[in-house]
Amino acid sequence: MPSKRWNAGKLALWLLPLGFLLAFYFFPMGKIVVLALSKWRQNGLTGWDWGLVGRTAGFTFYQAALSTLLTLVLGMPAAFLFSRFQFRGKGFLRVASTLPFILPTVVVAAGFNALIGPHGWLNLGLMALFHLEQAPISIQNSLTAILLAHVFYNTSIVIRVVSTAWEGVDLRLENAARTLGASPARVFRSVTLPLLRPALISAFLLVFLFDFTSFGVILMMGGPQFSTLEVEIYIQTMQFLNLPLAGLLSLIQLVFCMGITALIIATGRSLSVPVMPRGNQENLRKPKKAVEKLFVLIMAFVLIFLLVLPLVALVGQAFFTSNDSGWHPTLQYFRQLFVNSRRSIFYVPPIIALRNSLLYALTASALALGLGMLLANAARGSRTLSRLLNWLVLLPLGTSAVTFGLGLYLAYGTGYGALRWYPLLIPLAHALIALPFVLNLIEPALNAIPANLKWAARTLGASQRVVWRRVELPIIWRSALTAFVYAYAISLGEFGATSFLTRPDIPTLPIAVYRYLTLPGALNYGQAMAMSVVLLAVCALSMFVVDRLQLPVWGDNQRKAQPDA
């Protein structure tokens, strides 16, 4: 059949995404490898601070493992809550638990700061209540703060992945086990848990990868004494200008991330959830027994305290100011965003950062969507070239944001022509980071279109191009729109890669929040809160759009994952 043969048009569609990957992924990664190898060639194994490398890698593993376990400890009962119980306020709780996933790290950091930081509501409240001189809760710059933020972030992933699987577990299987004499605990251990295993493994690996590549949280919540591979790459590049060591760390990071991603893909392929597709809400019940009611109440309280209160505190801190006579509403932090203060750390008023971020996000999401569509399209089919592309595209999935940033910085951020390139680098990096999410939504949607539909269109006189435009695109538009919205939200909040590529005259909003958050003074603090609220509002709006249009949600088809910074 001619349509399966390669012609010039098809080859171009295949070469375009390949060219993009070559230029903006493989070339930058090659730069990192060359950098690390050049020092290696000079000094061999000596000349590296292996102690630092070992300590950093060790801590990265340690905090990721601990964070993941804690996230599962909270996420499992939360997934049970959502997949088995029907209760008032569930819709709100579900949206509230989905939101953290796309929130920028700076917003999360600002939110926890607003709640439990030295000037946080909790401390201020306790100080007022017990007439204390100092803040009683001091978890700023501690491992606890890091763990808390990671749990906040990733509980939504566990809930999403595990509760989807749990909802699908056929209740009749559990009932059958009960009639065969199994106690509820035994039913869970012998029936439910084995059925959930694929989802649990999938959630564990995903959360581990996200925690492993955590950057913003460590930098902002952990302070200078904690350093993961991501943070150390940043410090070695930006503070010590030790590019070879940054390169070596990036290589180590790359190897680990690829390994975890390979595991995610391998398990995702081999472990399909062995459950019956059941009617909607068939497995849901209202909590009736006292113990069930108590469980729902406690879980709702914990989730609200952990997932909702930090954001409420953030909004509160942005709109209220305190003095001796108490709290007063104010808009001064927002007004200040439009002022180009002489003492400002940027050359422009902070609101320009918002404009930059919105523009970058628009460019990045359009780029990611276009690239994702081309890749998904070109990687279909069984031809050798398609299979090759399918493998090549997996590599960026296992690359962390900071590694992207460093690679692009090395490849295009210095030397001749760097100046002209610069404004494009950030959206390029964001597009690469968002690409796995885009593919995760587009690929399954495309693959779900029955071949017959395309065949029918072909026999009715439609060329391949027309089939794409008139049949496939109209069918996958919801997924494409979701992909665009996610890419937009990811770009808007991206911090890791951006921190390598940003310049003081073209800051993005997360970079601005970070700078303001690390400066002393109530006005800076307030402005950081105000900017975080703007970011929060845009992200919440994105989720609202996805929810209202009944678009698919990321994680429903969980094939690939890529950490945000």
Added chain:
Amino acid sequence: MLEILKIRKYYENQLLLDDISFTLGADETVCLLGPSGGGKSTLLRIIAGLEESESGQVLWDGQDVTAEPAHLRNFGLMFQDYALFPHLNVSDNVAFGLRMQRLPDDDIRRRVAETLALVNMSAFAKRRVTDLSGGEQQRVALARALVPHPRLLMLDEPLGALDRALRAQLSEDLRAVLQQMDIPVIYVTHDQEEAFAFGDRLFVLHDGRIIQSGSPSQVYNHPDSLWLATFFGHKNRLQGTVESVDPLRVRTDDGLIACGPQPREFNIGQKVTLVLPSDTASLSEQVEGALKARVTDSRFQGMGHLVDFQLTDGTELTFFFKDAQKPGSLVFLALEAQSMLCFPALGTA
């Protein structure tokens, strides 16, 4: 005029279509009959240009169209699961092919309306196809395949997804519509009744080959092979040895059985398998030339009763009778010699 020449196709290293060749007349309807998974749909897709064959040619009016892209062939294909576009309503689905031909909107509207009227779906023009029942979807799919006036219409199990009652009704409607069209039709089915009802000619596909072709009655009454006889549902078999060839008589453990003329020749002493169609036995008063049998079960089947018998040597046979028979009773079965099918016994052909 369609001509298929030596189409060969492998599927996962197994030979699926083994040098299939046939021709199709100007307004002829041929039925491709065969069990599921036998490559019938693949053959249709190869003819449509949707799939590549390893070798062979598809010719139209003597011109080789094997390399022509599917969308330029103007061969209509109606899919088993209909493949209606879920994002388009009924009339937009039907209009799809006309839009590909870039016809003026007025023409498209008119032809869509005409074709929807032809399949009795005018009232559903603005409905979403996902809201239609199976039978309604089938009509829309037929209208969509017909409206661009294809040079050839291919129907892939068009009634296969419907329940029995609906199938009978839609089968009548489909026949009526196809009779109004002056185009060649290839009708693919695994259901012999459908094949008999629609086909001017029948091609039976088995093991990648066309094992028999001819008019439906010819193929049904004179299946060339034991496999085809079994495929047609003739399950009653007796093993025996040819005792005389003119007239053909076969000695079995249950007596001497007379057969009508057969399409192939036999030799005296040859081991054969007799196939007894289930509507060819009657109760006999005479012992001579009849089979002694015990009724083991009798069950109501709508138009009559299916009765199971056991012969003295243990062979089990099932025949169709108008009246019920009493289980346990001993009877004598007279067999219609004319309907009896005789094949060389397996492994001796």
